[in-house]
Amino acid sequence: MSVEQDTANHPGLLAAVRGPQDVKRMSTEQLGVLAAEIRDFLVAKVSRTGGHIGPNLGVVELTLAMHRVFDSPRDRLLFDTGHQAYVHKILTGRQDGFDKLRQRGGLSGYPNQAESEHDLIENSHASTALSYADGLAKAYALRGEQRSVVAVVGDGALTGGMCWEALNNIATAGNPLVIVVNDNGRSYSPTIGGLADHLSSLRLNPGYEKVLDTVKEALGSTPLVGRPMYEVLHAVKKGIKDAVAPQAMFEDLGIKYVGPVDGHDVAAVEGALRAAKNFGGPVIVHAVTRKGYGYRPAEEDEADCLHGPGGAFDVETGRLVAAPTVKWTNVFAEELVAIADERPDVVGITAAMAEPTGIAKLARKHPDRVYDVGIAEQHAATSAAGLAMGGLHPVVAVYATFLNRAFDQVLLDVAMHKLPVTFVLDRAGITGPDGPSHYGMWDMSVFGVVPGLRIAAPRDAATLREELREAVAVDDGPTIVRFPTGAVAADLPALRRVGPVDVLAESARTDVLLVAVGSFGQLGMEVAARVAEQGYGVTVVDPRWVRPVPAELVELAAAHRLVVSVEDGVRVGGVGAALAQAMRDADVRVPVKDLGVPAEWHPHGSRAQILADLGLTAQDVARDVTGWISRLDSEPIEPVVTTDDAARRN
Numbered sequence: 001m002s003v004e005q006d007t008a009n010h011p012g013l014l015a016a017v018r019g020p021q022d023v024k025r026m027s028t029e030q031l032g033v034l035a036a037e038i039r040d041f042l043v044a045k046v047s048r049t050g051g052h053i054g055p056n057l058g059v060v061e062l063t064l065a066m067h068r069v070f071d072s073p074r075d076r077l078l079f080d081t082g083h084q085a086y087v088h089k090i091l092t093g094r095q096d097g098f099d100k101l102r103q104r105g106g107l108s109g110y111p112n113q114a115e116s117e118h119d120l121i122e123n124s125h126a127s128t129a130l131s132y133a134d135g136l137a138k139a140y141a142l143r144g145e146q147r148s149v150v151a152v153v154g155d156g157a158l159t160g161g162m163c164w165e166a167l168n169n170i171a172t173a174g175n176p177l178v179i180v181v182n183d184n185g186r187s188y189s190p191t192i193g194g195l196a197d198h199l200s201s202l203r204l205n206p207g208y209e210k211v212l213d214t215v216k217e218a219l220g221s222t223p224l225v226g227r228p229m230y231e232v233l234h235a236v237k238k239g240i241k242d243a244v245a246p247q248a249m250f251e252d253l254g255i256k257y258v259g260p261v262d263g264h265d266v267a268a269v270e271g272a273l274r275a276a277k278n279f280g281g282p283v284i285v286h287a288v289t290r291k292g293y294g295y296r297p298a299e300e301d302e303a304d305c306l307h308g309p310g311g312a313f314d315v316e317t318g319r320l321v322a323a324p325t326v327k328w329t330n331v332f333a334e335e336l337v338a339i340a341d342e343r344p345d346v347v348g349i350t351a352a353m354a355e356p357t358g359i360a361k362l363a364r365k366h367p368d369r370v371y372d373v374g375i376a377e378q379h380a381a382t383s384a385a386g387l388a389m390g391g392l393h394p395v396v397a398v399y400a401t402f403l404n405r406a407f408d409q410v411l412l413d414v415a416m417h418k419l420p421v422t423f424v425l426d427r428a429g430i431t432g433p434d435g436p437s438h439y440g441m442w443d444m445s446v447f448g449v450v451p452g453l454r455i456a457a458p459r460d461a462a463t464l465r466e467e468l469r470e471a472v473a474v475d476d477g478p479t480i481v482r483f484p485t486g487a488v489a490a491d492l493p494a495l496r497r498v499g500p501v502d503v504l505a506e507s508a509r510t511d512v513l514l515v516a517v518g519s520f521g522q523l524g525m526e527v528a529a530r531v532a533e534q535g536y537g538v539t540v541v542d543p544r545w546v547r548p549v550p551a552e553l554v555e556l557a558a559a560h561r562l563v564v565s566v567e568d569g570v571r572v573g574g575v576g577a578a579l580a581q582a583m584r585d586a587d588v589r590v591p592v593k594d595l596g597v598p599a600e601w602h603p604h605g606s607r608a609q610i611l612a613d614l615g616l617t618a619q620d621v622a623r624d625v626t627g628w629i630s631r632l633d634s635e636p637i638e639p640v641v642t643t644d645d646a647a648r649r650n
């Protein structure tokens with residue numbers, strides 16, 4: 001099947017699909033045409049906006065079969081991670097939304113309750129669906145409700161520990177529940193680990209074709225009504241056992257296994273799903289699919305089967321339309337390799353994201369010094385602790401949003417042991433099109449409470465290189481180096497350095513100390529220029545190391561009339577809040593205004609749009625600063641109130 005397939009004889013099958021019931025009525029032939037139309041639609045739409053094209057091309061038939069066998073929303077269809085739910089969106093009345101996919105006010109790139117009653121879980125972080133499914137199945141059993149629960153999970157997501165915790169519980173509970181393993185052999189790159197090997201032994205065994213035939217025969221020739229499903233499953237299982245390896249892994253867990261089925265054969269998947277639905281206990285349906293199926297540039301993309309182009313791409317080639325820029329990730333990757341060339345003890349860890357985090361560059365140069373641990377951030381942190389105990393300096397490169405998973409591991413397993421592990425957080429701060437769960441806005445607050453952990457927020461390529469080197473030089477505890485998504489900012493040299501703090505701009509007047517965190521350095525310069533036009537002097541500093549709060553920053557604060565901090569992290573417990581606390585502790589009674597991200601759920605949109613919505617543009621900040629400092633002239637703002645002061649007043 002290809003996207004070029006001629007659909008002229010069947011005009012507009014897809015256009016007529018307004019809900020799952022329309023798909024249920026279709027013939028096998030029509031389903032084939034519809035699948036082709038869906039692929040055309042996906043490529044046409046996603047090539048304009050960017051998004052998860054590869055994963056969705058791979059689940060077209062799977063999703064069609066699910067909507068034919070089950071009755072969503074009464075039956076609950078859960079998509080693990082949620083990046084492969086576009087086809088589900090198409091089949092549940094949301095075709096029109098694809099023109100603004102992942103854009104402000106448009107369709108979300110993940111399941112979203114506000115969009116549709118067919119979306120129950122809102123996710124984007126992997127490996128959670130089986131736990132939701134376990135809970136839902138238990139709830140329906142207790143309430144006596146007859147509803148099916150179906151969770152689709154990729155072989156990549158199955159490498160996450162939560163899946164295994166869930167399987168353990170699902171098996172014990174024994175509730176009816178269908179787990180569809182969408183096995184394409186890949187996360188971004190090929191999935192790692194023992195489970196992946198196990199799945200591929202099933203998939204790649206020479207007996208696979210025979211198995212498929214057996215499955216088709218058993219399911220196809222079975223009148224599904226009135227025949228004990230166990231026998232069908234048993235026959236299928238027996239067929240597999242005869243042809244391939246015994247299904248020790250899943251069967252020993254107490255979960256029935258059906259498969260492998262050809263995930264691009266709607267009838268085969270449907271047959272397996274119907275059998276699983278009627279079984280009355282937990283069943284795994286192992287569907288083998290191809291990531292990017294039907295679209296050559298995706299199928300042939302070795303890096304990640306066009307997992308998720310960040311913007312518009314050329315339909316012919318699959319290449320991004322935007323001119324390439326030097327990204328923060330590139331700078332990090334380059335410097336890490338340079339450091340690793342000098343220091344044989346430096347090793348890299350990635351949680352299934354070697355290319356997107358830049359760790360792949362180190363892997364190409366020093367393949368024996370990089371570990372892909374799968375989608376297992378918690379394991380990554382504690383395994384890094386082990387590596388550090390063993391005399392190495394691990395650099396764990398993850399997206400900022402995903403390190404939230406490993407808080408306890410960073411706190412106790414790494415920090416309490418004072419182990420030298422460097423966490424490099426890419427996509428920190430406001431990220432944009434991936435929406436609320438992908439914002440890397442919690443790291444400075446959440447990890448700011450970890451004793452002995454130092455956090456650096458570089459402002460440009462030069463400081464990223466420098467701070468990364470400083471981080472890996474720390475040998476008595478963990479460090480975090482965090483930077484945003486996208487093109488790296490132009491280098492912004494400092495006028496001078498006070499302790500770790502860079503002074504970027506100063507004037508004869510010392511009215512305002514503007515603390516510009518990380519990539520807000522350039523914004524700080526613009527604010528200073530605008531505020532100077534109003535006759536006030538602004539000193540712009542970049543603390544570089546934001547945790548612990550540098551003593552020099554507090555001293556600088558004491559020498560100004562007003563302190564303003566700007567960060568793209570949550571204000572609660574953020575850099576501004578920590579600085580205000582440090583100033584209170586030091587009895588520095590200069591008012592502090594902390595600008596940052598409110599601890600709320602912020603919608604998807606471009607980074608620039610969201611920052612503008614939050615008032616984090618140079619124009620907004622300059623207006624705020626001018627307002628505050630001019631009011632200080634007329635009526636001094638209340639100084640920072642310390643807890644002691646408050647207690648005295650009460």
Ligand SMILES: Cc1ncc(C[n+]2csc(CCOP(=O)(O)OP(=O)(O)O)c2C)c(N)n1
Pocket residue numbers: 055058081083084124125126153154155156157158182184186187188291307351352353375376377402405
């Ligand atoms: C906790 C967590 N870590 C990392 C990611 C980034 N990520 C998104 S999709 C993906 C690969 C998923 O592979 P798989 O589940 O097999 O789905 P496929 O894309 O192959 O269909 C990864 C690593 C994530 N979403 N969640």
